[in-house]
Amino acid sequence: MINHDEGSENLEIQQLAALYARARNGAFATLVLTGVVIVLLWGRVDEAALISWAIASALLEGARIALAARFRDRSRRSEQSARWLSTALAPAAAAGLLWGLPAVYLAGLDSDRALITIFALPVAIMALAGVSYALHRTVHAVHVLFAAAPPVIVLLIQASANAQLAGVALAGLAIMSLYSGQLTARRVRENLALRRATAELEARLHVIHDHIGSAPGVERLISFQTSHDPLTGLINRREFEKRLGSMAGALAEGGRQHAICYLDLDHLEMVNDTCGHGAGDAVLRQVAARLQTLVRGTDVLARMGGDQFAALLTDCNLEDARTVAGKLREAVRNLRFPWEDHVFEVSSSVGIASLDTTTPHFSDALSAAHAACLVAREGGGDRVRTFQAADLEYGHHHHLARWMQKVREAVESSRFQLLVQDIVPIDAGESRERHGELLVRMLDEHGGLVAPHTFLSAAERYNLMPAVDRWVIQHTFEALQNGAEALSSLDLCAINLSGQSLSDPEFLEDVTELLNATTVPAGRFCFEITETAVVENFDSARAFIAALKQRGCRFALDDFGSGMSSYSYLKHLPVDYLKIDGSFVRGMLEDPIDRAVVESINQIGHDLGMKTIAEFVESEEILSALTEIGVDYAQGSLIAEPRPVL
Template sequence: MNITPAGAPTPKMPFLEPDIERALLRAYIDSANDGIFVLCDEMKFHVANPVLAQWLGMSEAELTAHGQRIPITDLFGSAATASQFRHQFAAAAQGQAVRFEVEIRPPRGDTRWVEIGMNRVHLEDGELVIGIVRDTTEQKMLQTALQHLASHDDLTGLFNRRAFRQRLRTLVNAQHAGAVPHALLYVDLDQFKVVNDTCGHAAGDELLHQIGMRLKKLAGSADLVARLGGDEFGLLLHDRPIEEAMKVARSLCEDVAAHRFTWDGRPFEITASVGVCAINRDIPSAEEALSAADAACHVAKDQGRNRAQLYSEGAASKDKRQEMAWVARLQKALEENRFQIWHQRILGLRDTDDADGVHVEMLLRLVDENGEIVAPARFFPAAERYGLMPAIDRWVIQHLLLGGECGRPHQGMPAHCAINLSGASLNDDRFLVFLEDALRRTAIPTTALCFEITETVAVANFARVREVMQRLQNFGCRFALDDFGSGMSSFSYLKNLPVDSLKIDGALVRNIVEDAADLTMVEAIARIGRALGLRTVAEFVESDAILEKLRAVGVDYAQGYAIHRPAPLAADPAPQPGRKG
C-alpha cells in the first residue's frame, strides 16, 4: 500500500489534454440515451448526436455540413412548433435555462413528442446553445388516453357526466356576466329496462350506443352531448333561446320514437322523456340547472312519457321536497346518533404487504327510523348539496378516534385504517381545528390513520388540500387519493401532493377481465404508482379472476366483495376463510 508521508503535498489528478477532454465529451454525447444538439445563434447545427440524428431522419454529417448547415426549425414540420422553439431559443440565448414540450414532425423522421431543455454556453470564439431532447411520446399518449377516459363515456364515446357538469358550470357562470342564453336537455329512455332485463346487458349497451349516436347527429357543432349515467343523456344547446330548445327536444322525442331497435330478431319500440331548462340569470348554479332539468324529465314521464317538458317551479318542487326531507332526516339522525361505522378489509397482494397488520377502510351507514340500514349513496347527495358533510365527518371522527361519549377509541380498531374526508370538510377551518384536536387526544396511534380524499376534490381544491395534508402529516397521518382515474386531467399534481396511496376507481377495475382497455389503464396507474413510490389499491374487486389480474399487473392492494363484505366495525375485521393475509 502506497502511503503518502506526513506533511507531503497531496498528489494532484493527472491533467487531461484538451484533445482527450474533447474525446471524452464526444463519447458521452454519442452514448447518451437522449438527443443532444449544439446550435449557433442562427439555430444551425454544430453538433447532433446519433440519437437526435436518427429521430430527425438525417445523419450528423448532413446536419452539420460546412456551408450547408440546416436550421433546426426547418425540421419540426410545424409552423407553430418552430415559432415556439424560436421564442424559447431567444430566452436561452439571453442566459435563461428553458424547458418546454413540443411535437416534432421531421420530414424524414417519425412524429414524436419531445421535452427540450436548453442553456447558453460561453466559449472564447462566441456563444452557443446546447440542448437536451427527451422523447416523451409514450407518456404523452398515456396522458392523452387517461384524459380521454376522464372526460368520455367508454360505452358511447360521448362526454361523461363530469365533463358535462364542467361545461354546464361554465355556461351558468357566463350567464351571470350577461352572456346570451343557453339551454339544457335531460333525456331519459323510457323502455331501456325492458331491453336490459329481457335481452341482457349486451343488448342494453348496444341500444345506448345507438341512441347516443342519434343524439349526437341532432346536436349542433357548438353543442355538447353526454351520457350522464345509466340510460340518461344530457344535451347543452349553446346560444339557443328556450323556444328553439323546445323544438329540438320535440324533434329528439320524434327521432328516438322512429328508431327501430332489434336484438336477436326481436324488435323494440323505444321512446324518450326530455326535461328542458333554460340556462339564464335565474339559474344560480350548474347543480340547480341539472336538478331542474331532471325534475322536468320526471314530470314528462309522469304525464305519459315520450314528450318534452319545460322546467317550472312546480316541476322541481317534488325533487326539492325529497331533498329537504333527507336534510331533516340526517339532522335528526345526527342528534340521535343513528349512524354506524362499518369496515371493509383491504388485502395485500404481495407477501410482505400485510406484515404490519390488518388494513381496512372505514365506511358509514345510517340507521333509519325503522331500524333499516341505509347506504351512503342514498343520503350523501343531499348532505353534500345542503352542507351537512362536515357534521357527518365530525360524527365519524368523534366516534372513531375519541370513542363518542365514552371518551376512548372504538375497541374494534384495526392496525391500519382509512377514513374518508369530504371536500366540504377540507374547506371548513372549524372542522380542521376539531380534527387536529382529536388527533392530539386520541389513544390510537395516528400513524395508523390514512385519510382518503377523492381525486376530483384534490384537483379542484389543490392549494387547500395540500395545506391540510401538510398539517395532518405533522401527526404522522397518511393520505390516499380515492377514485383515482375517474377525473384525472394531469399527473403533475401528484408530484406536489404528499399522498402515499392511489385508490384506483372501481369503474376501471370491475371489467378488467373482459376489457383490455380497462386493464391497460389499471396497469398504467400501477406503473405510475411504482415510479412515484406510491402504493396502489384497487376498489370493487368482485371476483377471483379480477384479483389475479391485479396481481399480474402489479397492483399492491385490493378491496371488494371478493375479499370481504362490509360489516359493522365491532365485527372481526379478519379476512374471510381461504383468503391470504
C-alpha cells in the first residue's frame, strides 16, 4: 500500500520545483521593473537611497536564482519539503518587503506623484507575483502580504481622503491577488496530482506489459486480454466473478468471511457530456489508480464496466468493510479532475455485502452489494450503504440486481432466442411487401423461456439494452446472410431499438460496421423506435435515422399514439411507417374514441407519405374495421404467431 504522507511530500516537492523553475524569468522581470523605477524616480528622491534599494533588489533576485540552481541538484532535492519551503519563504518575504517599504519613505514627500508611486509600486510587484510566485500558495501569499501591507497602512493613516481611498483600493487589489494566487496554485497542484496518478498507472501497465512479454507463447497474452480491462489495467467483470466463485468455494474452510464493496461513480456522465469520453476515460484511470492504493495485496479490485468498480475484501468482516468502503468513497470525493477549462469533482456511491457460509451463491453476494450501491445512489450519492435483507427497498434492488446479472450472463453466453412475427398487407389486391418483426426471448440457465417483461425491465434499469439490441441486430444479419428459411420470404425485417441504444454514441458505429460486413442489402432492414424513445432522445433519434437512411435502411415509429406529444415531432422525422399503438386497435370496436384515434393516426401517416401498421390484430372484426379505415398493414395473433428464426 502506498504511503499517502509520502505522496503529499512528493507533490509538495514537485510544486516547489515548478516554483523554482520560474525563478530566472521572475528575477529578470523584477530587475527590469527595478530599472524602470530608477528611471522614473531619479532626481526626485535621494539618489543614494535609490541605488541602495536597487542593489538590494538585485542581490535578492540573485539569491533566488542561486536557490533554484541548488534545488535542481537532485541529490539535495531529497531533503524534506518543509525545509525547502522555509528556504523559499525567506527571500519571498524579503523581496515583498523591499517593494513595500519605499512607501514609508515616499509618504514624507507629500505630493501627488508620491501618492501615485506609493500605489503603483505594490500593484506592479503583485502583478509580477502572479508570474513568479503563484505556483505555490504559501510563498505567493507571504510575498504579496509583505509587499502590500506597508503601503496600505501608510495610505490609510494619511489625512488626505484621496490617500485613504487609494489605501482601500490597494487592499482590495491585494485580496484579489491573494485569491488569484490560491486558484493558480490549486490548479498547479491538481495538474501535478493528475500527472502523478497517470504516471503510476502507466508504470503499472508497463509492468504488466513486460510481464506478458516475458510469458511463453501467445496464449498468455490472450489470457491477459480476456481477463483485464484495457483502460485501467484492472481485472474485468468476468475475471472478478471467476475469482469470486473460487473464493466462495473455500468459505467452509475455517469459517472464513469476506466482504464485497460495489462502487459506482455518481456523475461521470457530466464529464463525458461536457468534455467527451476521452476525459471520462482519464477520470476512470485516475479513480482506478486511487482505489488500488487503498486495497491490500490479498484483496481483488476490478472494473465491472462503465463507471462501476468492485472490490473483494478477503478475510474481512462487515465492520472492517465499512471502514474500507468509507476510505474508498473519501478517496474518490477528494479527486479533483482538471480538464481544459473545467475542474470536475467526482463522488461515488458504495454498497457492501457479506460473503460467508450463509450466502447461497457468490452471485447473490455480488448482486446484494450492487443493490446496496443502488440504494446509496438513490439516496443522493456520495455515501456508503450495507445490504439489509429485511429491508424492502434493498430487497427490490436486490431482485433487479440479480436479474441484471442474469441478463449480462445471457448476453455473454448468447442465451437468447430470435423469433419473427409476420406483418402483412391488409389489401391483398395491391402488390405490397411482406414484413416481419424480429422479437427476442431470453433463455434461463436450463434453456427455459423467460417472460419478456421480466428481463427487459432489468435490462432497461441497468442500461443493458444496447447490448441486447446489438445481439438481435447481429443475429438477424447472420440469419439473413445464411438464408434462414423463416426470413427468406420477407422483403423487410423490422428490428426494435431502445432509447438507450439511440443515446449510446458507439451504437451507430456498431450498426454501421455490421452493415458493412454483410452482403444483405440495407433496404431489407427496418428499425423500429417507440415514440417515447424518440421524444426522450429526439436529437439523437433524428441523427441516427438520418445516418442509416443514407445507407438505405428504413424506419418505423412504434406504439404511435401512446403519447400525443409525438404529433409535433412527427413531421421532423423521416420515418417510413407508423405503427398504431395496439391499445387503440384492440379497443376500437367497443370504444368510438379509440377508433377515432386509429383513423386520425392513419390519416396523418398517409398525409405525410408514410405507410401505417396496426398492432394487436386479434379478430376478423378488427381486421375488417382496419380495412374500412384504410390501414396498410396488420400484425397480430390473427395474422401469425411469432415463430423461431432458427
